[in-house]
Amino acid sequence: MIELDGLTKRYGTKTAVDHLSFRVRPGMITGFLGPNGAGKSTTMRMMLDLDNPTSGTVRIDGRHYRELDEPLKYIGALLDAKAMHGGRSAYNNLLCLAQSNRIPEARVGEVLDLVGLTAVARKKSKGFSLGMGQRLGIASALLGDPEILMFDEPVNGLDPEGIHWIRNLMKSLAAEGRTIFVSSHLMSEMALTADHLIVIGQGKLLADMSMADFIQRNSRSFVRLRSPQQERLRDVL
Known part of the structure; x- marks a missing residue:
């Protein structure tokens, strides 16, 4: 579980995140919705612990991220697919992460196969398309087989098949009881x-509610039509 309590971030006179408090619970996919510039990436x-809050706290299963000895085994995240070292192969990018968290090397091959990158495992990531970079970032998030996963705009750059794949992947992970925040x-x-x-x-x-409740409260059950040809419109309807 992820718990935010009064989380605030200010840059000078600008407030990017303003006293956010909510919980991200296991066993479901929690969506984090807002327009560009709403503060989503700053919050994540x-x-x-990539940014220090001005005030407030974040707890991951009751602890701060910096208190986790091998964090990839607790929480995996895709925030920026371009953060990988472009001069390293996909395999070596993941191997470095695995070694830093005492994850067996065999796991690298497993996640590359899971995200469909086995055929390009030995190619340098700087030559990857945006979609391939997203898949590599997702592989890095899955590397430690964590119970908590965070994805920032994971469908960016993916083709329709890739979008369908990541949706099904997140749903299957949530069905296993994991905490998914996207x-x-x-x-x-x-x-x-x-x-x-979470909006x-x-x-x-x-807003902080189930998707079903959000749709029910914010969707219309009728459509209003106007036309100068009202009689003809009635006939058509």
């Missing part, structure tokens, strides 16, 4: 993927 960076600025994507929804705008919490 603070969850992983961000997007697209409501259509969240509606197809998430069980629970933020300008760094503030706007």
Whole structure:
């Protein structure tokens, strides 16, 4: 479980994240929805101690990220697919991560196969397409077989087959009882993927509810049509 309590981040006079408090629970996909610039990426960076909050706390199973001895075994994250070393092969990028967290080398081949990159495992990642880079980032998140997974806009750069694959992957991981936290600025994507929804705008919490409740409260059950040819419109309807 991930727990945020009053999480705040300010850059000078600008408040990027404003007293966010919510929980990300196991056994479901929690969507993190908001427009670009809403504070989603900043929030996720603070969850992983990549940015220090101005105030507030984040706990991962009751501990701060910095307190985890081998963090990849607790939480895996895809925040920036371009963060991989471009001069290393896909295999060696993952091998370095595995060695830093005492993960067996055999696991590298397993996750490369899982994300469909076995055929290009020995190629340098700088030559990868955006979609291939996303798959490699997802492989790095899965490397430690963690109970908690975070994905920031995971469908970026993926073709329709890849999008279908990542949706099914997240659903299968949640069905195993894992905690899945995925961000997007697209409501259509969240509606197809998430069980629970956290919505933020300008760094503030706007909604924290099940996807079904969110759709029920915010969707219309009627459509209004106007036409100068009302009689003809009635006949058509």
